[in-house]
Amino acid sequence: MDRGRKQYRQYQQYRRRQQYQQYQRFRESSRSQSPRASQRFRRFHWHRRQHLSSGRFSRPRFASLRARCLIVIVVVACFGFAVGLALPYVSPPAARITGEYVATGPVADVLRTLVVNARQSGKGYERDEFGYRQTDDDGNGCDIRDDILARDLHDVRFTVAGGCVVRSGTLEDPYTGRTIAFVRGAQSSTAVQIDHVVALENAWRSGAFRWNRAQRYHFGNDPLNLLAVDGPANEEKGAASAAYWLPTNAEFRCTYVALQVAVKAKYGLSVTPQEREAMAAVLRGCPNQQIPTQQTR
DSSP states (O other), X not given: OHHHHHHHHHHHHHHHHHHHHHHHHHHHHHTTSOHHHHHHHHHHHHHHHHHHHHTTTOHHHHXXXXXXXXXXXXXXXXXXXXXXXXXXXXXXXXHGGGOOOOOOSHHHHHHTTSOBOSOOOOTTOOGGGGOTTSXXXXXXXXXXXXXXXXXXXXXXXXXXXXXXXXXEEEEEOTTTOOEEEEEOSTTTGGGEEEXXXXXXXXXXXXXXXXXXXXXXXXXXXXXXXXXXXXXXXXXXXXXXXXXXXXXXXXXXXXXXHHHHHHHHHHHTOOBOHXXXXXXXXXXXXXXXXXXXXXXXX
């Protein structure tokens, strides 16, 4: 700080000497000019010297100010560019900075009909309230898990020919895009899990807490809301809505969101503002996505 002040004082002294020398040269030459012109010059020069001595027009200050302005402009431009690149991948709360997404198409039209509820409570939620794997709605005598495995896997083999229990198969996982070899066993079965596309807890918060037992059991075992997926991906998702979790397989996101919208519309479930924004952000890239009425793989 002291060094800067010293340099500034030296600069002011240097400028004063220059001005004084210029003024002396002018005085010598002004003898040949008219008195009126000489007076105007002296008045102008006096005011200029006063401004310089006060530091109002000091070049170091203006140079420093210009540099700071340029730095601010560059930083703001870089920040805006980074936000623009990252926006499609960030969570919707960050996306809200730029306003709501606008999506078009059949799924987006249904999304706009869903009730928006910012206050959702998970009080009283119990997974057993939905009776997963406790019913046989299609009456085929098979467990719903085996029904979904048989639907979503290929090269399926059963423990008994013509039976229900899936012994092995291959899954093209929609969430990660990986190919997973499924083999039934105490240690291997968890590699492929059955996911509720609209998580049970999310459904509870979105309105299922008002349902009777039969409605919850039907929801918990509805094939439209069930997918065979990679086990770790299912555990990572947990009870998260689309506002906080989407499949890492970007090619499946439109279908995933379409399934969630279809399920929520079918059962009259609500969405949060953040959830709706996240869904719209995905649907913006697939305006031709259709609403599924059933799942076939």
